[in-house]
Amino acid sequence: MIFTPAPRTEDAERDLQATPATAPARRRRLHRPTLGRGIAWALLGLILLVTIVPFYWMLRTALSSNGALYLDPGNPLPVDFSWGGFRRVLGLASQEEIAAAGGTSGTLNFWLYLRNSVIVSTTVMVGQVFFSSMAAYAFARLRWPGRDAVFFLFLTALMVPPIFVQLPNFVLIRDLGLLNTLPGIILPFFFMTPFAVFFMRQFFLGISREVEESAMIDGAGHGRIFFQIIVPMSWTPMTTLGLLTFITAWSEYFWPLLVGRAEEARVLTVALGIFRSQTPQTGPDWSGLMAAALIAALPVLLLFLAFGRRLVNNLGYSGIK
Numbered sequence: 001m002i003f004t005p006a007p008r009t010e011d012a013e014r015d016l017q018a019t020p021a022t023a024p025a026r027r028r029r030l031h032r033p034t035l036g037r038g039i040a041w042a043l044l045g046l047i048l049l050v051t052i053v054p055f056y057w058m059l060r061t062a063l064s065s066n067g068a069l070y071l072d073p074g075n076p077l078p079v080d081f082s083w084g085g086f087r088r089v090l091g092l093a094s095q096e097e098i099a100a101a102g103g104t105s106g107t108l109n110f111w112l113y114l115r116n117s118v119i120v121s122t123t124v125m126v127g128q129v130f131f132s133s134m135a136a137y138a139f140a141r142l143r144w145p146g147r148d149a150v151f152f153l154f155l156t157a158l159m160v161p162p163i164f165v166q167l168p169n170f171v172l173i174r175d176l177g178l179l180n181t182l183p184g185i186i187l188p189f190f191f192m193t194p195f196a197v198f199f200m201r202q203f204f205l206g207i208s209r210e211v212e213e214s215a216m217i218d219g220a221g222h223g224r225i226f227f228q229i230i231v232p233m234s235w236t237p238m239t240t241l242g243l244l245t246f247i248t249a250w251s252e253y254f255w256p257l258l259v260g261r262a263e264e265a266r267v268l269t270v271a272l273g274i275f276r277s278q279t280p281q282t283g284p285d286w287s288g289l290m291a292a293a294l295i296a297a298l299p300v301l302l303l304f305l306a307f308g309r310r311l312v313n314n315l316g317y318s319g320i321k
Contacts, residue, residue: 085291127190136200180262
């Protein structure tokens with residue numbers, strides 16, 4: 001039997017020409033600086049600068065002495081370096097030290113507010129991921145009359161500004177007797193949200209139905225399929241949704257201010273506003289305020305540093321890799 005070689009294609013000819021001697025030249029051509037690439041890097045650097053400078057200025061102010069800030073406000077370095085702002089926020093400074101530094105005389109029960117913020121954000125995250133995943137599975141995989149119409153109506157809630165539902169939610173929480181309690185802050189955000197349901201539904205639509213059909217042949221129902229098959233396959237988008245939900249709940253300000261003004265139900269974002277209002281005679285305690293804001297932002301920054309790459313990569317995740 002005689003074997004004849006297959007005809008060479010253009011890709012094959014190109015591969016043959018890419019010898020080890022010409023490979024470095026090809027790489028140099030690919031990395032050759034161009035005007036468009038230079039403009040893109042310049043814009044990226046500008047965006048990075050605009051993003052980082054506020055954090056640096058916050059750190060610089062937190063590490064400055066509050067009284068010296070007014071003497072040299074434009075200095076890019078800490079003015080009269082001091083840890084006093086952090087000591088005042090954490091409750092480690094005496095009243096004499098606070099008065100000498102020109103800080104706020106009011107107390108900031110930082111650890112109580114931090115505990116409340118962690119409880120609220122974690123509970124909201126767990127509730128939204130769980131209930132939104134179940135609702136998304138019902139919209140994506142179950143067949144029932146009016147499913148698409150209900151989903152369309154559900155998505156129209158994305159067009160309603162959140163401020164429009166604050167008053168009805170406040171009346172409901174008041175009638176339930178949950179004002180100035182952590183459950184009152186958590187309840188409106190605990191269940192599903194349109195974005196969370198839409199996000200998870202897009203992933204569930206990409207899962208092959210053969211997986212479910214095989215499980216049904218073995219006698220599994222929808223509940224068993226969801227918890228034992230779909231959930232283990234969905235850890236990636238569920239983690240992404242959990243991070244987004246945690247960051248949003250951690251940064252929420254207006255609703256906790258409206259419902260949880262009492263000391264025992266106050267979260268960090270509300271506490272920072274109250275700390276700002278406790279202005280001493282010499283002026284606002286900018287050093288203490290920036291120290292408190294920096295510590296409050298630290299958990300979110302650590303989460304993003306740990307899971308940021310996965311978060312960005314999975315925002316467009318729409319199926320099984």
